[in-house]
Amino acid sequence: MNRPATAPAVIHLRDATIGYGDVPIVRGADLTVGPGEAVAVLGSNGSGKTTLARGLLGLAAVLGGDVELLGAPVGRLSHRPPAQRGRVGYVPQRHSVTGAVPATVREVVGVGRLAHLGLFRRLGAADRAAVTDAVAAVGLADRLDDPVAALSGGQQRRVLVARALAAEPELLIMDEPTAGVDAASQEALAGVLARVSSGGTTLVVVTHETAPLAGVLTRAVVVDHGRISYDGPLLPGHTLDEPDPHHHPHDTAPRGYRMDQPTVTTRRGGSAEQGR
Amino acid sequence: MDILDYDFMQRALLASLMVGLVAPAVGVFLVQRRLSLLGDGLGHVALTGVAVGVLTATSPVWTALVAAVLGAVLIELVRARGRTSGDVALAVLFYGGIAGGVVLLSLAPRGQATNLDSYLFGAITTTSTEDVAVFAGIALVVLATVALLGHRLYAVSDDEEYARAVGLPVLALNVVLAALVAATVVLSMRVVGLLLISALMIVPSAIAQLLARSFRTTLALACVVGLVVSVAGTTTSFYAGTPSGGTIVLLAIALFLLVTTGVTVRDATARRRHRRRTDVHDAHPHEHGEGCGHQPVFHGDHVDYDHDGHLHAPHLTGTGIHYDEHGSDAAPVHRPGKGAAR
Ligand SMILES: Nc1ncnc2c1ncn2[C@@H]1O[C@H](COP(=O)(O)OP(=O)(O)OP(=O)(O)O)[C@@H](O)[C@H]1O
Ligand SMILES: [Mg+2]
Ligand SMILES: [Zn+2]
Ligand SMILES: [Zn+2]
Ligand SMILES: [Zn+2]
Ligand SMILES: [Zn+2]
Numbered sequence: 001m002n003r004p005a006t007a008p009a010v011i012h013l014r015d016a017t018i019g020y021g022d023v024p025i026v027r028g029a030d031l032t033v034g035p036g037e038a039v040a041v042l043g044s045n046g047s048g049k050t051t052l053a054r055g056l057l058g059l060a061a062v063l064g065g066d067v068e069l070l071g072a073p074v075g076r077l078s079h080r081p082p083a084q085r086g087r088v089g090y091v092p093q094r095h096s097v098t099g100a101v102p103a104t105v106r107e108v109v110g111v112g113r114l115a116h117l118g119l120f121r122r123l124g125a126a127d128r129a130a131v132t133d134a135v136a137a138v139g140l141a142d143r144l145d146d147p148v149a150a151l152s153g154g155q156q157r158r159v160l161v162a163r164a165l166a167a168e169p170e171l172l173i174m175d176e177p178t179a180g181v182d183a184a185s186q187e188a189l190a191g192v193l194a195r196v197s198s199g200g201t202t203l204v205v206v207t208h209e210t211a212p213l214a215g216v217l218t219r220a221v222v223v224d225h226g227r228i229s230y231d232g233p234l235l236p237g238h239t240l241d242e243p244d245p246h247h248h249p250h251d252t253a254p255r256g257y258r259m260d261q262p263t264v265t266t267r268r269g270g271s272a273e274q275g276r
Numbered sequence: 277m278d279i280l281d282y283d284f285m286q287r288a289l290l291a292s293l294m295v296g297l298v299a300p301a302v303g304v305f306l307v308q309r310r311l312s313l314l315g316d317g318l319g320h321v322a323l324t325g326v327a328v329g330v331l332t333a334t335s336p337v338w339t340a341l342v343a344a345v346l347g348a349v350l351i352e353l354v355r356a357r358g359r360t361s362g363d364v365a366l367a368v369l370f371y372g373g374i375a376g377g378v379v380l381l382s383l384a385p386r387g388q389a390t391n392l393d394s395y396l397f398g399a400i401t402t403t404s405t406e407d408v409a410v411f412a413g414i415a416l417v418v419l420a421t422v423a424l425l426g427h428r429l430y431a432v433s434d435d436e437e438y439a440r441a442v443g444l445p446v447l448a449l450n451v452v453l454a455a456l457v458a459a460t461v462v463l464s465m466r467v468v469g470l471l472l473i474s475a476l477m478i479v480p481s482a483i484a485q486l487l488a489r490s491f492r493t494t495l496a497l498a499c500v501v502g503l504v505v506s507v508a509g510t511t512t513s514f515y516a517g518t519p520s521g522g523t524i525v526l527l528a529i530a531l532f533l534l535v536t537t538g539v540t541v542r543d544a545t546a547r548r549r550h551r552r553r554t555d556v557h558d559a560h561p562h563e564h565g566e567g568c569g570h571q572p573v574f575h576g577d578h579v580d581y582d583h584d585g586h587l588h589a590p591h592l593t594g595t596g597i598h599y600d601e602h603g604s605d606a607a608p609v610h611r612p613g614k615g616a617a618r
Contacts, residue, residue, distance in 0.1 A: 092437060
């Protein structure tokens with residue numbers, strides 16, 4: 001966060017209200033993320049993390065205030081301004097690949113390259129190499145030509161991670177990339193993210209489990225009932241109260257961030273370097 | 277070859293060839309997008325265009341093309357606004373289009389409106405030379421667009437949110453796809469008919485999905501299937517004296533049922549054989565590995581263990597280690613894919 005004051009922000013929210021239809025979910029959000037930062041977005045279920053991420057991407061409506069991405073405003077469900085094309089990678093929380101027609105891992109991940117290309121250009125050798133690299137990075141190199149539908153749920157999530165990685169984006173927004181992913185793959189992902197991050201990519205990772213990515217993510221933004229309740233360094237041991245599954249935004253006293261949870265302190269034995 | 281002695285049959289076969297190839301090439305994207313009925317809705321709208329053509333004594337192919345493309349653009353704009361659901365917008369198109377067409381056609385001078393059936397269900401005798409030329413133009417444009425934009429159309433059909441998030445021109449691509457559907461509907465007007473074209477877009481894709489593993493092969497296979505049933509159906513309708521559209525669609529559906537049955541039987545057999553071999557291997561008291569006493573056999577990308585007259589191929593599944601029997605020549609019995617996933 002001690003970047004030079006001149007570096008333009010990758011993400012800039014000023015008093016932003018984001019919601020669905022006319023219903024505000026995230027309110028009064030102020031947030032500035034500079035190039036190369038690695039931010040964890042934390043908060044209980046239903047607190048508004050996904051809505052915040054989708055607002056950044058133009059997928060949820062900006063109902064008030066300013067939301068700027070890569071120096072250009074994100075319009076209300078509008079198209080990306082040219083300045084933002086091909087520079088953003090996104091891993092959605094829900095597996096929204098619901099298409100009825102079979103598609104291979106290679107085909108799905110190849111989509112990650114499209115935003116880079118002119119409208120009528122086909123994937124070139126460099127694009128194909130980026131696709132195989134991204135698939136290898138999530139440990140699915142041997143499944144490149146298998147239909148995605150034949151993969152397990154966790155493997156399908158990794159395919160979506162690969163799709164975002166293949167874009168080689170400047171800003172990578174991931175909504176719970178480690179949910180349902182086994183420990184070994186989480187460590188591998190941490191390694192990949194560390195590499196991507198040291199290459200200058202800005203990371204915004206919505207997560208409930210900071211432990212696997214603790215070595216990569218350095219800043220925490222906590223969303224509580226639609227408001228940003230904490231924004232500061234991600235310290236070891238930071239974790240969340242997990243609310244009950246029927247949590248309603250207004251039924252209990254505020255809860256969320258706390259620092260006294262001793263159970264999750266350090267990452268698993270592995271290191272940020274990727275194995276192999 | 278006497279069927280080709282008739283000029284109208286030559287034209288009908290040409291038209292059926294084109295529509296058979298083009299309709300599935302567009303339909304696969306609609307299936308992927310779960311918007312299978314868009315073709316049907318646009319067929320209804322095209323009927324209003326046909327009626328306008330009949331009333332104004334212009335070629336109904338052109339007026340149908342204009343009406344269908346306008347309808348296509350309109351429905352995508354309505355969907356993009358997000359206020360009305362796609363469903364409701366489609367329904368308005370359906371009923372507005374067919375009602376407009378029927379009412380307008382009833383205003384036409386006597387004798388004109390009687391060929392309504394041929395527009396709705398296809399008739400081989402109706403394709404004019406001019407129609408063939410227009411159809412060829414449409415077919416070329418549609419195929420070229422799919423060749424150029426196919427990957428992007430796939431991306432938008434597969435995961436529209438992601439496409440929007442990374443900055444693909446989602447609305448433009450959706451409008452292009454809808455316009456392609458509209459053009460294909462018009463292409464179908466003579467041979468398949470406006471009410472049945474949707475089937476020729478969807479059913480070949482449904483057949484191809486059962487057999488293919490990738491989007492690309494699904495697309496290619498669907499086009500082949502569409503072409504075969506379209507030409508075969510048109511030929512059949514010549515000899516049997518049945519309406520071409522209905523004949524083509526019935527053929528396609530028959531093929532679909534055949535392939536479904538075939539795939540089901542194949543999967544069941546493979547599963548049964550798989551299970552039987554599993555029983556055999558489960559009787560082995562140890563996991564094969566280095567120094568287990570059995571002869572390792574290198575088999576492509578893996579190692580089998582040779583014992584008691586068979587090759588034993590361990591592999592990991594979701595539930596743990598599992599053994600297949602590999603012949604020294606045969607391909608693995610176990611296919612990771614559709615069948616096993618069920
Ligand atoms: N498409 C939608 N339309 C209307 N309301 C929505 C929509 N999606 C989410 N919400 C509401 O917005 C609130 C915040 O949801 P959001 O998905 O942002 O939570 P989250 O912090 O990502 O939770 P989780 O940890 O479960 O992913 C919830 O109360 C939810 O009901
Ligand atoms: Mg969420
Ligand atoms: Zn052995
Ligand atoms: Zn073998
Ligand atoms: Zn054995
Ligand atoms: Zn097996």
